Amino acid sequence: MAGLKQVQRQTGVALWRQIADRIREAIGNGAYDGTGMVPPETVLALQFGVNRHTVRSALAALAQEGIVRAVQGRGTLIERKERLNFPITRRTRFTAGIGDQAREMRSLLLDELTVEANAEVARWLRLKTGAKVIRLETLREADKRPVSKATSWFPAERFAGIGEAYRKHQSITKAFAELGLADYVRATTEVTAAHADTADLADLELTPGAILLIAKAMNTDLDGVPVQYSISRFAADRVQFTIEN
Amino acid sequence: MAGLKQVQRQTGVALWRQIADRIREAIGNGAYDGTGMVPPETVLALQFGVNRHTVRSALAALAQEGIVRAVQGRGTLIERKERLNFPITRRTRFTAGIGDQAREMRSLLLDELTVEANAEVARWLRLKTGAKVIRLETLREADKRPVSKATSWFPAERFAGIGEAYRKHQSITKAFAELGLADYVRATTEVTAAHADTADLADLELTPGAILLIAKAMNTDLDGVPVQYSISRFAADRVQFTIEN
DNA sequence: TATGGTTGTCTATATCAATAGACATATTGA
DNA sequence: TCAATATGTCTATTGATATAGACAACCATA
Numbered sequence: 385m386a387g388l389k390q391v392q393r394q395t396g397v398a399l400w401r402q403i404a405d406r407i408r409e410a411i412g413n414g415a416y417d418g419t420g421m422v423p424p425e426t427v428l429a430l431q432f433g434v435n436r437h438t439v440r441s442a443l444a445a446l447a448q449e450g451i452v453r454a455v456q457g458r459g460t461l462i463e464r465k466e467r468l469n470f471p472i473t474r475r476t477r478f479t480a481g482i483g484d485q486a487r488e489m490r491s492l493l494l495d496e497l498t499v500e501a502n503a504e505v506a507r508w509l510r511l512k513t514g515a516k517v518i519r520l521e522t523l524r525e526a527d528k529r530p531v532s533k534a535t536s537w538f539p540a541e542r543f544a545g546i547g548e549a550y551r552k553h554q555s556i557t558k559a560f561a562e563l564g565l566a567d568y569v570r571a572t573t574e575v576t577a578a579h580a581d582t583a584d585l586a587d588l589e590l591t592p593g594a595i596l597l598i599a600k601a602m603n604t605d606l607d608g609v610p611v612q613y614s615i616s617r618f619a620a621d622r623v624q625f626t627i628e629n
Numbered sequence: 630m631a632g633l634k635q636v637q638r639q640t641g642v643a644l645w646r647q648i649a650d651r652i653r654e655a656i657g658n659g660a661y662d663g664t665g666m667v668p669p670e671t672v673l674a675l676q677f678g679v680n681r682h683t684v685r686s687a688l689a690a691l692a693q694e695g696i697v698r699a700v701q702g703r704g705t706l707i708e709r710k711e712r713l714n715f716p717i718t719r720r721t722r723f724t725a726g727i728g729d730q731a732r733e734m735r736s737l738l739l740d741e742l743t744v745e746a747n748a749e750v751a752r753w754l755r756l757k758t759g760a761k762v763i764r765l766e767t768l769r770e771a772d773k774r775p776v777s778k779a780t781s782w783f784p785a786e787r788f789a790g791i792g793e794a795y796r797k798h799q800s801i802t803k804a805f806a807e808l809g810l811a812d813y814v815r816a817t818t819e820v821t822a823a824h825a826d827t828a829d830l831a832d833l834e835l836t837p838g839a840i841l842l843i844a845k846a847m848n849t850d851l852d853g854v855p856v857q858y859s860i861s862r863f864a865a866d867r868v869q870f871t872i873e874n
Numbered sequence: 875t876a877t878g879g880t881t882g883t884c885t886a887t888a889t890c891a892a893t894a895g896a897c898a899t900a901t902t903g904a
Numbered sequence: 905t906c907a908a909t910a911t912g913t914c915t916a917t918t919g920a921t922a923t924a925g926a927c928a929a930c931c932a933t934a
Contacts, residue, residue, distance in 0.1 A: 396649070396690070396836075396921090398891060401641030405824045424910060435893045440911085445641070456911040457900030472872055573872040577822035577840045577865035579650045595822045595840050620822035627717055627818040627872050641891090643921060669880060680923045685881085701881045702931030 400441030403432050407442060408451060411462055412621055422452055422460040449591060468526055470618075471626045476570040476601070490528070491554040495521035496547035498540055505537045508602050508613040516540035520547060523587060530588045531622055536614035543611070556612070568611055574600040575625060580617075588619045595620035645686035648677050652687060653696060653866055656707055667697055667705040690836065713771055715863075716871045721815040721846070735773070736799040739832075740766035741792035743785055750782045753847050753858040761785035765792060768832055775833045776867055781859035788856070801857070813856055819845040820870060825862075833864045840865035 407422060416422055425443065429436040443460055446452045454460045470476075497519050506513040517537045524532045536556070538546050542563075549559035560568060580594045588594075596617045603612040652667060661667055670688065674681040688705055691697045699705045715721075742764050751758040762782045769777045781801070783791050787808075794804035805813060825839045833839075842865045848857040 396643035396646030396686075398641035398643075398920095400891080402824075404641070406826075409823055426910085437894085438892060441641075441891085443911095454911060455901080457902075457909080459901095459910060575820055575842070575870040575872065576868075577842050578654055579647075579840065581651075595824065597820070597822050623821075625820040627820065643890095645921080671880085682924085683922060686921085688881095699881060700931080701929065702879080704880060704931095 399434055400438050400445065403434070403439060403442035404445045408446060408621055411451060416462060420462055422462065424459060445591065468531060468623045469626055470623055472570065472573050474569045490525040492523040493520060493547065493551045494523055501537065505613055509537060509539055509610045511539060518543060518546055520550060529622070530619070532616045532618040533584065533587050534614050534616040536612055538612055560611070565605060565611060568603045568605050570601060571604045572602045577620065584617055590619055597623060597625065644679055644683050645690065648679070648684060648687035649690045653691060656696060657866060661707060665707055667707065669704060694836065713776060713868045714871055715868055717815065717818050719814045735770040737768045738765060738792065738796045739768055746782065750858055754782060754784055754855045756784060763788060763791055765795060775864070777861045777863040778829065778832050779859050779861040781857055783857055805856070810850060810856060813848045813850050815846060816849045817847045822865065829862055835864055842868060842870065
């Protein structure tokens, strides 16, 4: 282990939040798997070099997130620790990718709209700026816990009706199939990270300061013609990506 | 544009820091490319729904990072906006990957040590736990700006002397070549994101609350035998990863 | 040179964050 | 049942954060 996990003062991020972030990450890394409990508040206070009350604020925030549960007299129990793995390969599909890691997968269609492609979307789909594209906003859940929010664009002509098909099957793969596209492949994925904005916080049930992994992906049909461009925003503490070359 | 970029109160993250994060990101996305300047403090205060003094705190933090420079009477100029792209492919190499995006690449060897492999390292390098491995700590810079900090492990027997070779060539590829490994490939990359810890903040010249993109990578020789396992921590606001399938 | 727009500085006040100490309450195990 | 170890609650104090208003200093330009 890395010894003391230090925190910094007067940086615009409250100590209790820095500590909450570190404990959440430690739980995710399996640091306390032996006991299934977080160390006592007094011990954490000593480790982080802060007052016990500050640690309590951090644990209260984690309890609010449903990650730990404090029991008077016993200690603070770890309720949930999960980090789903998303393989990013030529055959990347959301549902199939984590189907064996969660009991229940769900995909919600939040919004559907036909719009004109902006420069970025047009470039990825190899259309002209202003060309008609169908935009889908989707929220994906694993075991009733939101995992990612995605915006996808499809060429409107070729994939008219993909919104309905998606709503019916709750799967891009099956929606494509219904529209006559039997197979497709992942061409490119760009990965960045950023702080969650207000909308993300609400949809993904996160707390301010939370981190997102952002994947911009382009899928093509087997002839290499772009069929989908998407920007997915994942709660970083719940997922990891794996790239197999 | 997304209209108002809201910020939240009483969340453990100071408003000025939330605003600084949003402005930094907006600059990175080219939002203010037209003028090369950030909007006036009064406008930003109105946009974010806060007092002008709060905006000033945010801009002061960005000025401290060298991202903007305030000029009395004129406005706040954007000094730097960069996001290096790292392709992750079977032939991923750090230096070659961004050689054309920055004028000056540098790689510093911070530490070299022969240690016993822990369970994680042993698993990736397909050794027994406790086997001797050489651990290198490296800091990589582009145009004198720190980009990533990496810890790499190599089988000690096969790559004795890799520390010296790396120090000489400032390149893993060339160090491998000197030790008789002419070519190698990237087998697996795992990508996650996390908040920077104190050590990262110092080495990568970041401010608390900053985000890291973390890549755990395994390279093999052409026979598929693992030759390197590394954990690289990138400043998320300075890089993006690209996966071409 | 006068004006409007911008950043810089100062004072004052209210709220949040963090520390400190004391004690209550619940659980476990000797 | 008792002691040790936890979390829960309360009061008090200090420093950081945020708001509010006023005015100075500087820049571009009409």
